[in-house]
Amino acid sequence: MSVFHFQRFSVRQARAAMKVCTDATLFGAMAPVSGGEQVLDIGTGTGLLALMAAQLGAASVTAVELDRDAFEEARTNFRASPWADRLHAVHGDIRDHAPEEGRRFDLVISNPSFFQAHSPSPDVRRHLARHTDQLSWSELLHCADRLAAKNGSLYLLLPVMAVRQVRKEAEALGWFLSRRVNLKGYERNTAKVAALWFSRTVTEYQEETLIIYRTGRVYSKESERYLSPFLLRFAIE
Template identity: 35%
Template sequence: MPGKFRFKQFEIDQEGAAQKVGTDSVLLGAWVNHSLCKTILDIGCGTGVLALMMAQRFPHAMIDAVEIDDAACRCAVKNVENSMFKYRITVWHQKIQTFSTPVQYDLIISNPPFFSSGLQSPAHQRSAARHTDHLTHDELLHSAERLLKDSGSFALILPEQEANGIGLKAIRFGLFRTRTCHVHPLPGKEPNRVMITFQKDAADKLSVEHIVVRNADRTYSEAYKILTKDFYLSL
């Protein structure tokens, strides 16, 4: 059916959503990790794909998913309700800046707005989903620091050019890089995305990884297939 994206254990109905299911969310959801994960927060959950991926990967975790956009929030609620994970995921229609909960999270995950400058798209909804006007990097980092357990991890994906800036800002909020993965679209190409994990304690050594998404002939690389094998029906 048009507008639907099927994974192995759940389905995403994208009808009316500004941002469709893409490589960024799937990469981050498959890559992120945290041991003994019982509480998870998805900031800017969109259609709910990351929240559902977390429910599949961490079967004992309770997940909160926060989304400000009306249409995206409706999509997320519908996708969660139609999944086997509906009793472990709660979708909240509100700003993360004012989101209040007694819960402190083991893992916070986000595929956030990423253009901090430049022209915005004509479609307001898509523009809001892609630009930082409604959620600046400072607000994102402050929210993550406020809601993260001392032993927790905060993971996100950004364009490569945004990564250094947010890494330096994070230190001001008491968040330190512990793991980084540079995402290359093709062999020999410079990375265009980077996935970063932050924690509240500085790591003795930063783990740095690289992954190539597609081969030269545009088929998916073996590394990408292995990383995402639990989710895609086929590649």
């Protein structure tokens, strides 16, 4: 069985098309959760981001997943975690999701499918998980806009090449990019993905670059600061 163990929870991922990766883990560790938020995770996959949000202190996390196998795996991971009472897996299409009457989310997070107009993968489920066939970025933004609270925020992990397009479409809906962190594997690399913070109010824009590794597989001090509460390698015995 394929299982990725963290300090306080484990992620079973034998059936999920997309596995735990460094970019997604760092993205989850950087999530703007200070405690008490109602969080919506769109396209939860194995449930990684939802589990990390719960560890960071979210009061409740609703995790929506279209793929049946991934949903069942996420639900299993939630039930085995210390926050089973705060994590709610939902199988279905986010475009059809209707929360309880009057309920809106303080924070919407998503690590969506990255690729548009790329050659399809021979693995159909992996293709759907990696490509925007099922949910375009525009549809994702509209869903977030419909489900987020009036003073809510939106947190996305996107390929760098998509940021300009998504930012423009987000602004048309009244979402403004307040912070962007470009993720680079090493100093010599070009950033391929970026973590993006959106809010409904215009604030001073900040952009920075985070280098994940110093050398080999040794994390930089900055990435270690985010990951130390989660990864086993940083556990204090």
